[in-house]
Amino acid sequence: MIDKIKRPFGYEPVLEKEEIGRGKKKEDQRASDFWGTLVRLWQFMRGERKLLYFIIFTVMITSLLTIVGPFMIGYTVDNYLVVQQFDGLISLLLFIFIVYVASAGTQYLASFLMVGLAQRTIYNLRVRLFSHMQQLSVRFFDKRQHGELMSRMTNDIETLSQTMNSSFIQFTTSIVTLLATVSVMIYLSPLLTLLTMTIVPLLIFGVAFVTRRTGPLYKKRQRRTGELNGYIEEVISGQEIVKVFSQEERTINDFEERAANLRHVTFWALLYAGFIPKIMNMLNNISFAIVAGAGGLMALYTDGLITIGTIVIFAEFARQFTRPLADLSNQFNQVLSAIAGAERVFTIIDTEAETDDGTIEDRKIEGYIDFKNVYFSYDKEQYEHTIQDLSFTIDAGESVALIGATGAGKTTVMQLLARFYEVDGGEILIDGINLTDYKRHTVRSQTAFVLQDPYLFEATIRENIRYGRLDATDEEVEEAAKLANAHDFIVQLEDGYDTVLELDEGFISQGQKQLISIARALVTDPAILLLDEATSSIDTVTELKIQEALEHLMKGRTSIIIAHRLNTIKAVDRIFVLEDGRMLESGTEEELLEKKGRYHEMINAK
Numbered sequence: 001m002i003d004k005i006k007r008p009f010g011y012e013p014v015l016e017k018e019e020i021g022r023g024k025k026k027e028d029q030r031a032s033d034f035w036g037t038l039v040r041l042w043q044f045m046r047g048e049r050k051l052l053y054f055i056i057f058t059v060m061i062t063s064l065l066t067i068v069g070p071f072m073i074g075y076t077v078d079n080y081l082v083v084q085q086f087d088g089l090i091s092l093l094l095f096i097f098i099v100y101v102a103s104a105g106t107q108y109l110a111s112f113l114m115v116g117l118a119q120r121t122i123y124n125l126r127v128r129l130f131s132h133m134q135q136l137s138v139r140f141f142d143k144r145q146h147g148e149l150m151s152r153m154t155n156d157i158e159t160l161s162q163t164m165n166s167s168f169i170q171f172t173t174s175i176v177t178l179l180a181t182v183s184v185m186i187y188l189s190p191l192l193t194l195l196t197m198t199i200v201p202l203l204i205f206g207v208a209f210v211t212r213r214t215g216p217l218y219k220k221r222q223r224r225t226g227e228l229n230g231y232i233e234e235v236i237s238g239q240e241i242v243k244v245f246s247q248e249e250r251t252i253n254d255f256e257e258r259a260a261n262l263r264h265v266t267f268w269a270l271l272y273a274g275f276i277p278k279i280m281n282m283l284n285n286i287s288f289a290i291v292a293g294a295g296g297l298m299a300l301y302t303d304g305l306i307t308i309g310t311i312v313i314f315a316e317f318a319r320q321f322t323r324p325l326a327d328l329s330n331q332f333n334q335v336l337s338a339i340a341g342a343e344r345v346f347t348i349i350d351t352e353a354e355t356d357d358g359t360i361e362d363r364k365i366e367g368y369i370d371f372k373n374v375y376f377s378y379d380k381e382q383y384e385h386t387i388q389d390l391s392f393t394i395d396a397g398e399s400v401a402l403i404g405a406t407g408a409g410k411t412t413v414m415q416l417l418a419r420f421y422e423v424d425g426g427e428i429l430i431d432g433i434n435l436t437d438y439k440r441h442t443v444r445s446q447t448a449f450v451l452q453d454p455y456l457f458e459a460t461i462r463e464n465i466r467y468g469r470l471d472a473t474d475e476e477v478e479e480a481a482k483l484a485n486a487h488d489f490i491v492q493l494e495d496g497y498d499t500v501l502e503l504d505e506g507f508i509s510q511g512q513k514q515l516i517s518i519a520r521a522l523v524t525d526p527a528i529l530l531l532d533e534a535t536s537s538i539d540t541v542t543e544l545k546i547q548e549a550l551e552h553l554m555k556g557r558t559s560i561i562i563a564h565r566l567n568t569i570k571a572v573d574r575i576f577v578l579e580d581g582r583m584l585e586s587g588t589e590e591e592l593l594e595k596k597g598r599y600h601e602m603i604n605a606k
Contacts, residue, residue: 033343034339037339037342038339045117048117051113051117054113055117059172062106063180065100065103067184068099069099070313070316071184071313072092072095072096072099073096073313074309074310074312074313075092075309076093077309077312114169115165118161118165118168119161119165122160125157125160125345126157128349129153129157129349132351133348135353135354136353136354138415138420144230145227145230146237147226147230147233147234148226148229150233151225152344155222155229155341156222156226159222159341160341160342160345162334164338167334167335167338170331174327174331177323185317189305189310192298195290196290196291199283199286199290202279206283210272211336214272214273217268217269218269219336219343221265221340222340224261224265225262228258228261231254232255280323284323287318291314292315356439358439358440359437359439360437360439360442361439361441363438365443367394367430367557368393368394368395368430368431368558369429369430370393370428370430371426372428373390373426374390375387375388375389375423376423376581378412386407386412386581387412387416387423388580388581388582389426390426392576392583394558394574395558396527397557397558398558399558399560399571399574400574400575400576401563401569401572401575401576403566403578404577404578404584409581410562410578411562413560413578414530414562417435417528418449419436419440419444443528446524447528447530448530448553450521450531450550451532454513455517456501456516459500460495460501461498465480465481465516466523468520468521468522469523469524477523478497480519480522480523481497481519483552484515484519484549485515486512490516493508515546518549521553522552527558528560529554529560531560533564551571575587577592577598577602585597585598
């Protein structure tokens with residue numbers, strides 16, 4: 001009995017022995033639409049079908065040549081060796097040699113063509129998956145581990161790639177070889193063929209026993225692998241937090257539990273899959289014994305019912321009969337694993353992309369913002385909304401600070417403006433037009449974010465700044481850097497603007513990264529600016545540089561600032577105090593201090 005592993009944070013335990021032994025199918029293990037997935041893969045190969053047909057034809061030639069070889073050997077035994085006739089024997093042996101060489105050549109040709117076809121198909125599938133992921137909503141990524149998504153992009157597709165590269169040729173070869181072998185065997189001796197076929201029921205029972213268990217296990221292994229990758233990605237990304245709170249041992253224990261889950265499932269999957277070669281080897285020996293024993297008796301005690309050459313052919317064909325069956329069984333396990341991966345990939349592709357019903361495109365936004373009785377909840381089944389009946393207006397070019405306790409809805413306001421999420425009720429207007437009437441690109445291309453934790457790509461500084469507007473010239477990039485107070489430290493680097501920012505190297509500070517991100521926002525020349533406490537965790541000197549850069553950035557633009565430190569919002573036009581997703585109070589700093597409300601309490605509590 002395999003003991004359940006203790007659940008970390010409600011993590012699902014490993015598959016129990018009862019489930020494995022009985023092939024029990026729980027909801028998360030249930031075999032999905034096998035044939036439907038194959039049909040979808042076939043659709044991805046639409047442009048390759050003519051080549052695929054040629055490959056199948058080549059495989060058929062290879063299989064037929066494989067049948068011809070043993071048949072000619074048996075013919076040689078009966079017509080040359082038994083009767084001691086050697087005239088023409090050399091020519092016949094040369095012909096047999098050419099047959100085997102041709103068989104190897106056509107087999108190589110089919111494999112060569114199939115590798116190219118498979119890689120082009122996998123390329124199209126991988127590009128389709130990645131492209132579709134770029135069209136999915138932020139909500140989709142919030143609900144899933146990034147490492148698990150990466151596992152679908154890499155591990156699952158790679159499993160499918162390996163299966164297409166090898167299994168298709170072997171699968172097709174096995175089927176053609178099996179049919180041709182049985183046909184020739186029946187032609188040569190129906191009685192001996194019938195005796196040889198007595199192993200088929202044993203074969204069917206053995207394969208059914210194995211595959212009924214390996215299918216759910218392979219699917220579960222794919223999912224366990226994705227979960228483990230997700231946890232690894234999560235821990236690596238949060239390594240500083242792990243070390244700050246001295247949670248290395250806890251992290252190792254959690255990893256061991258997840259790895260043990262994967263180990264147990266993989267153990268049973270491979271254990272059952274390993275039965276197939278053993279079964280096939282046993283059946284191969286039984287088949288050979290039947291041919292040798294029955295064939296020998298028929299040759300001895302019947303008058304010309306079977307010849308020595310025919311027995312030689314049957315001995316070889318008996319091996320060829322069980323070998324394709326073994327190959328089919330082994331490949332079927334690989335196909336099960338590949339289909340499980342393909343289903344996980346198609347699950348993402350089938351996820352509905354962000355809807356964009358807006359019609360307004362290429363419109364210059366002035367920056368007038370109006371929230372009208374907006375309601376929003378991250379969880380649709382949640383009783384209370386994160387944003388509740390929120391209404392406010394911001395004039396074009398006005399700067400506003402959002403303050404409030406954690407969970408007040410500050411970041412949510414920005415995410416709704418960027419249409420990362422859709423409102424549940426009410427409406428958001430920009431320049432008097434409903435936000436949903438705009439194309440997403442129209443609004444986002446004229447909105448810039450400067451986040452609390454700047455994210456830079458592994459590319460040159462110039463490319464990171466230009467990421468905000470890809471058609472920006474080198475002069476515009478450098479001008480933006482100057483306004484962001486980033487130019488001076490950039491030119492002091494050995495390669496200047498062509499310095500590659502390696503993600504694993506810390507040769508620039510957090511503050512310098514923030515200055516680069518401000519330059520990236522400046523180069524876009526946005527109409528709306530969203531700042532999420534851009535000076536958080538920055539030293540005083542760098543903070544002054546960032547503040548000066550932000551003043552350049554905010555000039556003439558509608559700006560919304562999330563403020564955690566109240567000393568950073570002195571220059572804004574108005575302050576909005578949020579609480580539980582509602583507007584508690586708003587006004588200039590002087591007006592709020594005179595009211596002696598929540599803002600006054602927050603100032604005095606400093």
